Amino acid sequence: MKSIYRSIEDFGRFLVFFINDMGEMVFLTWRINVWMFKKPFDGKLIFEQMVKIGVESIPVALNTALFTGMVLALQSGYTLETKIKGVSQFIGSVVSISMVRELGPVLTAMVIAGRMGSAVAAEIGTMQVTEQIDALYTLAANPVKYLAVPRFLAFTFMLPLLIIFSDFIGWWGGLFICSMKFTSSTIYIESTRSSLETGDIMGGVIKGLFFGAIIAIVACRQGFATTNGAEGVGRATTNAVVFSFMLILISDYFLNAILIALHI
């Protein structure tokens, strides 16, 4: 009985912590947007982050998208052929729509949150516990401007690009499996063409913008809030990934609802 109370207590504590953190994140978002438009323009820093977050994430994004597309084709092909029978000409629609609208954005965002959100939280967290953040202030460089703004811009700009890339790779993975096991590639392409619209791709890109912003803000916030040395850096890193995942999934539902309401 006691352990039940304790776990309820723990959950409550986590909830309070999470809500408090959400408030801090809203505040950080506001500060990032204020600092973004102040001089100097840190082109070099932004470019560096874009390379780290975007370009260097291509291999993991490729791996994720390729196998997601392949398993989608395999599973949907099997279902359409054996369970419903004889409708395997729709594999192209199933793969492309679910990839572009849902799996491409969400899985890519999660992989990037795991790979780069954690790295950003650990980097800023280490800078916090070694007084490098204080040093930035004393050298007249605001840490939000110097650290958070370039990362925010890099995440929000690069994630949509990675998502478009993932959509394409996933579709190719589906094509490969489909033409090997089920129908010809012509039918797959034709089925994609008849169902996929520009709006579907746009919806995924819009999601990517939001997911990128979420990862950047969560990671920066966790980094800046780090205390207690190495242990704290570890906690910040874990929190960055866990909070990003939760917020990506929650916001995905609501973004979807809004996009559907707007007929995108």
Place this chain on the structure above:
Amino acid sequence: MESNSPAIRLVKVSKSFGDRKVLDQVDLDVKAGETLVIIGRSGVGKSTILKHIAGLLAPDEGEVWVEGQDVAKLKEDEVNELRKKMGVVFQYAALFDSLTVYENIAFRLLRDFKMPHAKALEVVRRKMELVGLKDDLLDLKPAQLSGGMRKRVGLARAIAVEPEIILYDEPTSGLDPVTSEAINDLILDMQKKLGVTSLVVTHDMHSAYKVANRIAMIYDGKIIGAGTPDEIKSSRDPYIHQFVTGSVDGPMPIR
């Protein structure tokens, strides 16, 4: 500013972290051109005083005046303007890991002062010579340097913009005696060559006696005594006496 007004003045500054009162009505003056050393046991708020002066913390009560300006009332741009006259040497140097030694020392010159690289490099070389570093370190990352070297790079970064005030947070802690002595000489040099006002926080009494014009002791969030090194050395205050002689017996509890 009048020459006899203090460069730094704390007026009844109080600060608490949670329930713990770290500074309790602290009054402190540092005259222009002098080196004041604040001594006290670990965790009594010595560094907190420095952070208030650098504008990193705001006091709960009281005022912090630097060069005739109330730090807590300034806007961010104005604080940055004030920080151009101030160099901070952090306890563990706080060098930026991702930047080279050159980029660290030239950080503010390049970013804030928009100095061209050729000119910044010249300044950096001069400052490195001043702190006794060879310029073959320019392209190394902080992780490749020893503790003493990092401290020197940290000092070079602090003096890169010709500050009028330098704040040192435990400049000799964690260094071997020879390197400590070299850092002490550097602090004296800065005062002599550049005429800066210095505030040094330390619990290294040897260092304090060597660099200080005046010493102030902080205990339990309050300044309990101040004077010249000789006055502090011969002080009859039981707390000060216990601290400077490093004795277990006395009014200060060990825990």
